[in-house]
Amino acid sequence: MTELLIGLVITVAVGYYIVKGYKAAGVLLVAGLLLLILAGFLGHTVLPKAVASTGNLLTDSLEYIKYMLQYRNGGLGLQIMLLCGFATYMTHIGANNVVVKQFSKPLSFIKSPYVLLVAAYIVACLMSLAVSSATGLGVLLMATLFPMMTAMGISRPAAAAVCASPAAIILSPTSGDVIVAAEKSGLPLHVFAVETVLPVSICAIIVMAVAAFFWNKYLDKKNNTPMEKLDISEIEVKAPAYYAILPFLPIVGVFLFNGETIPGLTLDIYTIVVLSIAIGAVVDFLTSRFNGKETLENLEACYAGMGDAFKGVVMLLVAAGVFAQGLMSIGAIDNLLALADKAGAGGVALMLLLTALTVAAAIATGSGNAPFYAFVELAPQLAVKLGLSPAFLIIPMLQASNLGRTISPVSGVIVATSGMAQISPFEVVKRTVVPVVCGLITVIIGTVVLVPMYA
Numbered sequence: 001m002t003e004l005l006i007g008l009v010i011t012v013a014v015g016y017y018i019v020k021g022y023k024a025a026g027v028l029l030v031a032g033l034l035l036l037i038l039a040g041f042l043g044h045t046v047l048p049k050a051v052a053s054t055g056n057l058l059t060d061s062l063e064y065i066k067y068m069l070q071y072r073n074g075g076l077g078l079q080i081m082l083l084c085g086f087a088t089y090m091t092h093i094g095a096n097n098v099v100v101k102q103f104s105k106p107l108s109f110i111k112s113p114y115v116l117l118v119a120a121y122i123v124a125c126l127m128s129l130a131v132s133s134a135t136g137l138g139v140l141l142m143a144t145l146f147p148m149m150t151a152m153g154i155s156r157p158a159a160a161a162v163c164a165s166p167a168a169i170i171l172s173p174t175s176g177d178v179i180v181a182a183e184k185s186g187l188p189l190h191v192f193a194v195e196t197v198l199p200v201s202i203c204a205i206i207v208m209a210v211a212a213f214f215w216n217k218y219l220d221k222k223n224n225t226p227m228e229k230l231d232i233s234e235i236e237v238k239a240p241a242y243y244a245i246l247p248f249l250p251i252v253g254v255f256l257f258n259g260e261t262i263p264g265l266t267l268d269i270y271t272i273v274v275l276s277i278a279i280g281a282v283v284d285f286l287t288s289r290f291n292g293k294e295t296l297e298n299l300e301a302c303y304a305g306m307g308d309a310f311k312g313v314v315m316l317l318v319a320a321g322v323f324a325q326g327l328m329s330i331g332a333i334d335n336l337l338a339l340a341d342k343a344g345a346g347g348v349a350l351m352l353l354l355t356a357l358t359v360a361a362a363i364a365t366g367s368g369n370a371p372f373y374a375f376v377e378l379a380p381q382l383a384v385k386l387g388l389s390p391a392f393l394i395i396p397m398l399q400a401s402n403l404g405r406t407i408s409p410v411s412g413v414i415v416a417t418s419g420m421a422q423i424s425p426f427e428v429v430k431r432t433v434v435p436v437v438c439g440l441i442t443v444i445i446g447t448v449v450l451v452p453m454y455a
Contacts, residue, residue, distance in 0.1 A: 002042075003039075003042065003044075003330045003331035004331075006035075006330060007035070007327050007330055007364065010031050010034065010326075011031075011327070011364055013031065014027055014028060014031045014410070024316055024319070024409075024415075024424075024425060025315045025316045025318075025319040026319070027319075028319035028320050028323045028410060029065070029318075029319040029322055031323050031326065032319065032321075032322030032324075032325065032326040033061050033062075033322065033326070034326070035323070035325075035326025035327060035329065035330050036057075036061040036064060036322070036325065036326045036329055036330075037057065037058065037061055038330055039326065039329035039330040039331070040057030040058075040060065040061070041057070042330065044329050044330060045329065046060040046061060046064070046329050047060050047063065047067075047329075050067075051063060051067045064322060064325055065318070068318045068321045068322055068325075069318055077314040077317060077318075078270060079269055079270060080139050080314055080317075080416055081306040081307075081309040081310055081314065082270060082273040082274065082277075082306065083139045083140060083142075083250065083273055083309075084139070084143065084305045084308065084309035084420060085277070085303065085305040085306035085309065086250065086273055086276060086277055086280075086302065086305075087142070087143035087147070087247075087420075088301050088302060088304065088305025088308070089277060089280060089298070089299065089301050089302035089305065090143075090246060090247045090280070091147070091301075092298055092301035092302075093239060093243070093246075093280070093298055094238050094239035094243060095239060095243040095244070095280070096147045096148075096247055097238075097239070098239050098240075098241060098243040098244045099147070099148055099244045099247050099248075102241065102244045113152060113153035113154045113155075114213045114216060114217050115213075116149070116152050116153070116154060117149070117154050117158055117159075117162060117212060117213065117216060118209045118210075118213050120145055120159075121162050121165065121166065121209050122205075122209060123145070124137075124141055124145065124162055124163065124166035125169070125171060125205055127140070127166060127251070127254075128166045128167050128170075128171055128172065129171055129172050133167075134167035134168075134368060134402070134405065134406075134411075134412070134413040135317075135411075135412035135413045135416050136269060137166060137167055138163050138164050138167070138413040138416055138417045139416050139417070139420065140250055140251065140254070140269075141163035141166070141417075142160070142416070142417055142420040142421065143247075143250065143420075144247055144248060144250065144251055145159075145162075145163065146159050146160065146163055146420070146421065147247075149162065155216070155220050155225040155226065156225075156226075156421050156422075156423060157216075157219075157225065157421070157423055157427045157430070157431050158212075158216040158219075158225075158431055159421070160417045160418060160420075160421035160427075160428050160431070161212070161216070161417075161428050161431030161432050162212070163417045164406060164413050164414055164417040164418075164428055164432060165208070165212070165406055165432055165435065165436075167368075167402060167406075167413065168208070168402050168403050168406040168432075168435075168436060168439060169201045169204045169205050169208065169399060169402065169403070169439060169443075170197065170201055170398065170399060170402060171198070171201055171205075173189065173190070173193030173194055173197075173198070177368075177369065177372060177398055177401070178192070178193050178197065178398070180372075180373065180376060181197075181372075181376060181394050181395070181397075181398045184376050184379060184390060184394055185380075185389075185390045185394050185395075186380075186390055186391075187391060196395060196450065196451055197395060197398070197399075199446065200395065200399070200443055200446035200447060200451075201399070203442050203446050204399070204439040204443050204446070205439075207438050207439060207441075207442045208435040208436070208438055208439040208442075211434055211435040211438040211439075212431075212435045215431070215434040215435060219430065219431065239287070240287060242283075243283070246276075246280050246283065249275075249276035249279060249280070250269075250272055250273050250276050253267065253272035253273075253275060253276060254269065254272060257271075257272055277299075277302060281295055281298075284298055309419075309420075316415045316416075316419055317412050317415055317416065320411070320412065320415055323366075323410055324365040324366055324367055324410070327364055327365050328365065347386060347388050347392065347453045347454070348448065348453070350382060350386065350388070350393065351392060351393050351396055351444075352444070354375060354378075354379065354396070354397055355397055355400045355444065357371075357375065358371050358372060358375050358400040358401050358404065359400045359401075359403065359404035359440070360404070361375070361401075361404070362400070362401045362402075362404025362405045362408060362411075363404045363405075363407060363408040364408070365408075365410075366405065366408040366409075366410035366411035366412065366414075366415075367405065367411070368401045368402045368404070368411075369401070371401050371404070372397060372398060372401035375401075376394060376397060376398075379397065387454055388453060388454060389452050389453060389454060391451055391452075392447065392451050392452065392453050392454075395443070395447050395451055396443055396447050399439075399440070399443045400440060403436045403439055403440050403443075404436075406432050406436050407429050407432050407433045407436050408429070409425040409426050409428075409429050410425075414428050414429060414432075
């Protein structure tokens, strides 16, 4: 329990200093290093299996920072930088203004920005079927839908929350979490994903959409949040109308190439964004009547956007990753598992306990995968002891891990979307917390009603 207490104290301290205005990246990095060093002194392994030890616990902590820099820059960090560069490029060449101008006309009959917010949230949830990564999807939506949402009168915190939320509820029947959950539940994938998880997910998404409508409206009014709706007549558009398709090229590319839509041709998100930038440059070159110098100068905006993304978003992700590793290394998650194992509760009470612990671990670590993969190993064993159906315990845990990540100020998706929106992670969490709580309650009720408790 000492490790759990240490983790709790340092987590509270992190929240305190970030609220006080300290730079989040620095706070998370210092806290993560402290946790890793304390883990080493307490006899725990500091580094994950994928990272070789340096032979000293102090330098092992620094070795993990190096690993996170390499890992983030080569994976998610590169994706974020590419998409931020793309978004900056689209703004620079005037494509985003064309989109706002074109879409404002058919949407002008919708007077409430909160109705538009709900519509954007539903579209974003459908996008989660194509993009499995919560952070990747959030960044993609920030680069494409966010400028349009704010221009249509949705406040920046509300728009960022929409981009951060679609992966809070699992829809895809082929995501890694669902496959693992089906296996541990002892059910065929199609039965588990389509007949049990999907109905609960749809109900939760509807409830969260309604909650987002009223909660964001309340917060905007309470805080007098600036609404940035643009007067269509004041939008300066220098680019031709066909530029409106350019900002959506990454989304179109995901649906066309990130799978087997076109037989024999599969592109990952990185190549799709690079292709989108290239197409944008070619269109810009042709539109400028083959002015190569101007086209290359416009591309400089893309490179500058990538650099800003590294400074403002990727380093935050690195720091959050170090903090999460510190919590896991010191044994805070293992202590939570021990609490669940000792609980001598009935079926519903045990399900609620496991769900609560999963949410707590997801909030603390900022990860949706790590807490679920840790706790899901325990669920079948506890279910057998009490004669329960494993699916009854696992389905709420599966959804709770993703919901918890959506209200964690250190999660990748919250850090990335808040960084791109240039607002505090806590401002985004404030917008997501009520819809997430409503979604979690819906998941629990849906599980009790739709999933048999006993095997």
